[in-house]
Amino acid sequence: MRRIFRGIAAAVGSPYHRREVGNYVRYVVRRGVLAGAAWQAIRGGVIPGGVAEPPGFPALSSLERAGACGVIDSSDRFHALGFLPIGNGGEDAQELPLIGKPPWEGWFDDPEDRLLAHRFGWVLPFLAAGASPGTVGRLLDLAGRWIEAFPSGDGAEGWDSYSVAERTVHWIFLLSAARVRGIDRASTLAAMVEESLRAHPGFLLHHLELRGASTNNHLINDARALYLAGLYLGEGRFGDVGREILRYGAREMFAPSGFLREGSTHYHVLLCRSFLEVLWAARASGDHELFEGLRGRVEGMTRCTGFLWAGVDLPLIGDVSPDFPPAFHAGVPALGAELLGLESIEGPASPGWHSLFPEGRARERMADEEDCPSPKAGPIQAFSDAGYYRLAWKKWRLFLYANPLGLVPPWSHGHADLLGFLLYWEGTPLLVDPGRATYIDGPIGRYGRSARAHNGLMVDGLEPSVVHAHNGYTPTLLPGYYDHPASVLPEEKEDGVRVVVRCPGFGRLAPGLSVTRVLGLSGAGLRVEDEITGSGCHLVERFFHFHPAVEVSRDGGGVLRCAVPGGGAFRLREEEADSGAVDTRKEGSFSLHRGEAGHSPMGWFSPRYGELQSSWTVAWRGRLSLPDRRRFVLEKIG
Template sequence: MLPALLRKTRPLSADPVLRRWLGARLLCRTPGEPAFTAHRPPILGEAWAGLPLERPQTSFPLLSAGSPDRPIVLRLPGTEITLSADKATRLFERLFADPETRRGLHRFSWVERMESDDDPRWVGMIWAAWRARFGRPDTSMAWEADIAADRAATLLTFARRHGLPGPIETTLAILAAHAPAIATRLDYFGPRRTSSRLFNNGRGLYRLGLELGLPAATEAGTRLILSEAERIFRPSGMLGEGSTHHHLLLTRALADIWLTATAHGRPEAAPLEARLRAAAGQLTHLYLPGGLPLIGQIAPAIPPAHLACLRPGGNHDSGWMATLPRPERDRLAALLDGLPLDPSPIDDGWLSARFGAWSGLWHVDPEGWCSLSGHGHQDCGGFELHHGDEAILIDLGNGPLSDQDAVAAAHNGLTVDGADPYPPNRPCYAPTFRDKIAGPAVLAHDEAGVALAHHGFRRLRHVGMAERRWLFVGGRVEIRDRIDGRDRHTVIRRLYTPCTVERADRGVILITATGRRFRVSAGDAPLLPNPCLRWLAHGESAPATGIVLSLFPQFPWTGTLTIEAL
């Protein structure tokens, strides 16, 4: 009993903001978390009790029968499996160290990453193996709402090009059973805990409802996707979860249901197209000349590179779009390439800007606090800087099975006395309580550079407002920091780079892959390089280097980092 009690009290003892909230709550000075019923979104009505099992009212062409004549490489989150036909029946008996690998197997996400010369009959063979073990809905991982929704959408898209795995009646019946199974386990956990997974649940119901002729599933899916699109996307069109990769994934989901709505002549096709245009239009700003900054959470299901096809002006015959039938691919490509390529900055906590040869992407949640549905990355003021078409400073992204990549120490930024810029966010905190502890953050720019100001450190004793300004002068960037307060405090600034790093008398030298050189220097502290990893996708990494500057100054304090092209 004592260990269990200690586990429950540990967060309270380690988090002074949580203790303060508890005191305010006991005195009735702040409200608690709004009441909710898990898995039952209000948009579906108070009487919502799930979906009935509806009989499919449609037909599909049959996938070619027979066994594949050569092995296949299944590209799963964090690993690849080479599979021969005689081993297919035992595929789902395999054990994996990373649970996301198994989830990817059940999502059938590997279908979207099949090569053009892979035999489509592999889908039929693996579907038969899955059906034999998991064909009846249950409470296992295989039937989690998000996984079931992805699996249904992927198989329906595959069937448009290659046909449905047989026996047709059996497969249609199992797909129809996906709808009530998803409805029973909807990823709804109240207004503060629900992530974009609920939108994806709606996507699965919508695709199943329209393509199998299931009226109840269509109605529920329509309500969810329209309501959730309003909630999760901000006015600029950006997803509110603070992740460039998740924004790509949700843009893909919007494109998927827009194509379905258009094909069926649905009235919601028009609002969905408006949402898609806004979300896809922001991809123009998220991509820098050296590639997509992976700021925020990297999702395991589909690698970021596989979704680059959604970028306006990109290669629409690659990645996810290559899995679409040609007419749908052409329709989506026409929409994407018809979007304006406006170089103006984004909004809603994202800023994309260019200053001569320098370009950058900055992020801060407008409230300062990490988004509750955004996996808690402490990247207030997190940024990437590119020079020409090469990345100079990068965000590391996040690796599998690790929460350490979400803390401020894993981002380009600074900490004071070991504290992240903002406290951990919790669903029980009301907006008024958060404002009292640490107010919003402000990100702005002008012709000279970018500026950030926030009060996240004011929860610390004798620490006030923090400011950071990036000034661009020719080939040089100055990162100027100021923190108000009094007494002495430990300040640690960190930068991360994919470049080769060499020590120098006045700081360090960064050497790009093409041999360009940049000096990083600071007048108030030595620069200490440390090897680390940057994440390109779930389980896929490349070498990088962290540059750490630590000092113990008297507050108020100012300091400058300089990056100059040589």
């Protein structure tokens, strides 16, 4: 019963839910769906059958035996080959930014911040920057203090499965760094941390994050921790279970092209990182079977990561993980290319995750010494199986994500971003995805997932698709309500490129209501044309979210001037659409918003989890009689 009430509370807890619930009731009545069928959908979604394993999950019971890994004697090789120090900075060259108390003490406004302290990912930037032996010793001391403060146990603080998996991997990095800096494995602190580490994979093995059809990337991180711990500790049973889950995750959680299916570019980068760590360790330890077995799929993941990071900062689509700022993993595509023997990709010159590996440090030196040419890309790059597209024309770049499912499912980190896009000029971001600053269920957290926070549109307050736990609880809904995938067609023309997105998801609002959006790039700039079919009068809202560095002001006559640092300027305006059967005389208007809080926030940008910057949002609103066609132009001035 508790699950039922929790589901009902979620269904009415926010304006996005309330509008969707009301529309769903009208849909059920309009379609003449029997009450019994609707109740069965609710009952089946709120009261699941109890099977925790997702479809196709391998049987693991036969693998949970000691000595099965075949590489259990590789612990010393793993230590010797991995995580060598960078440079030879003097004692305490990298000072810890800690005064008085460790990271897990104090007051945390966001629960994710406290969880981060337990996961020890905060040690990696120090190791990547070449932490001195003294600093590594202090990091070990903090790990020892954590061990004393947080004993293991079901439900104990710091012992949720995800934190255990992350801490396992990060302690292996820390212990490896200590070893190559001359801190003996048998020293008091190192021995204390390693003894606690030995309890981690056993705990994790019995607390795998299996959530039925909602199982997501957390399971892959569990597997990464089990595999690396099996190598480090010489415990074959952990390595074997990790191997099988990694194979399953690479096969089931990624599209054939290599993109993570969860609708988040940052989570894709992090999961690509996880598989690269596994492959690096497999190669170093002589586990050629796993290396070759995963190689093809990880090559796809790496190419997808390079696609995202080519010539621009990472386009932040979907959730941004609290675990690390995106820039820390900017070297993932370059290290992946080096490890897998792919065409070289330019990497960052500054330290980051890649600096933990000899290959990554070599790429840093190359970036310092000479330019590494980026692979040439055509005007259209498409990963249609995963919904990612990039259009390029002269100095313009446009990224588009259209979830192939037509909804955001329970296992996703996606947003209500269907019909949205990101736009760059000479690598400078102009129109952005504002991001989700927090997972807390409040106005700002809900705003970050909503269509209001993306460069798309809404009709009568409803979003283009159902987003699980945002505007609906998908397991309780009839599939006919939400199962409406969009179609995407990119095209190259003589004078530019364009992509046509047909979104039938608004059909759940009224029969025949759909939106076709055409995004076109030419030398002059961006053209956005929306055709909305249907009948009756409806409120239509469109949103244009500018990067915080862009200043927006009114320029008279319904025209907006957009200025970027360095003197560049652009103009956003509505343009009269082609005449014909569609009436173009209906009115709407622009409004400007920046840093607005309260129950309906707007005008915010989140470059990383937990950080909010005020930025300009341009909203266009009009009550229109359908059908309707509108065209908007963003063009360079001068």
